[in-house]
Amino acid sequence: MTTVQLRIRTSGHCFASGHHVIQGSPRKPVRFEATWAEMVHPTEGVVLFDCGYTRRFHEATRSFPQSIYASLTKVTIREEEEARRQVDPDTVRHVLISHLHGDHVGGLRDFPKATCWTSNACLVLFDTLPQWRSWARGVLKEMFPDDWRETCQTFESTSPVHHPELGRGHDVFGDGSVLVFPLPGHAKGQHGALVQTVDGPVFLAADAFWDIRAVTERKEPNPIVRVFFDDMKAYAETLERLRTFHTNHPTIPLLGTHCPVAAQRIVPFDFQP
Numbered sequence: 001m002t003t004v005q006l007r008i009r010t011s012g013h014c015f016a017s018g019h020h021v022i023q024g025s026p027r028k029p030v031r032f033e034a035t036w037a038e039m040v041h042p043t044e045g046v047v048l049f050d051c052g053y054t055r056r057f058h059e060a061t062r063s064f065p066q067s068i069y070a071s072l073t074k075v076t077i078r079e080e081e082e083a084r085r086q087v088d089p090d091t092v093r094h095v096l097i098s099h100l101h102g103d104h105v106g107g108l109r110d111f112p113k114a115t116c117w118t119s120n121a122c123l124v125l126f127d128t129l130p131q132w133r134s135w136a137r138g139v140l141k142e143m144f145p146d147d148w149r150e151t152c153q154t155f156e157s158t159s160p161v162h163h164p165e166l167g168r169g170h171d172v173f174g175d176g177s178v179l180v181f182p183l184p185g186h187a188k189g190q191h192g193a194l195v196q197t198v199d200g201p202v203f204l205a206a207d208a209f210w211d212i213r214a215v216t217e218r219k220e221p222n223p224i225v226r227v228f229f230d231d232m233k234a235y236a237e238t239l240e241r242l243r244t245f246h247t248n249h250p251t252i253p254l255l256g257t258h259c260p261v262a263a264q265r266i267v268p269f270d271f272q273p
Helices: 056-060 064-073 120-128 131-137 221-229 232-248
Strands: 005-017 029-041 045-048 091-094 113-118 159-163 167-171 176-184 191-195 200-206 252-258
Touching: 005 191, 029 191, 056 064, 120 252, 159 176, 232 252
Parallel strands: 045 091, 091 113, 200 252
Antiparallel strands: 005 029, 029 045, 159 167, 167 176, 176 191, 191 200
């Protein structure tokens, strides 16, 4: 089976209330790193899974009503943290987008030579969501490349696979190295990736959970988060699937985008264009 090198990186952060992240927790702020993954595939080259924030977030949320998004999500991002400063844009061949929220797509414009991938559901959402209320779904259309919709490839166009716990998914490169699976609930069209790394499999869970304890200890978010989520019933079902996966494969790391477990794996960056 083909394996990849995997590095967890971060581009910016915001803060969430601990009371929202885990019901019953103190209301003190919890730092949410906008983590993303860099993979080096032996034939496909550099592959990104999401790409974090960029300073475009501040530009895209300067005017009303998008400014409401910025007021609810206090984002900090320095230029040197942006994905383009951590990996050479000329080397990136693919960018896999888990879902369309601003902390996952911020760097898309910086990788014009890369093929972008996401789900059919994400493309439908992008097409049908009116600009004036897209902010309420966490989508800032100004952050996407102008030709993104026409050039983006879909996960569903690749070979189908089936996993006992994760269900129906797709083999992005046809070699088993990166398998993507729907993780509905938090955001429409969200997918995670089961990645075969040189050190063993890792599951990139995007925002299927904010804290691993939602999976391992059933400590779930405050119900108030339904205001921000796409489908709470689907979210609960996704968590159950991940709990079963974790029970059956306890040695496979589950890395949520904002989870402290992912943050512990962040590697220093040394690329300077």
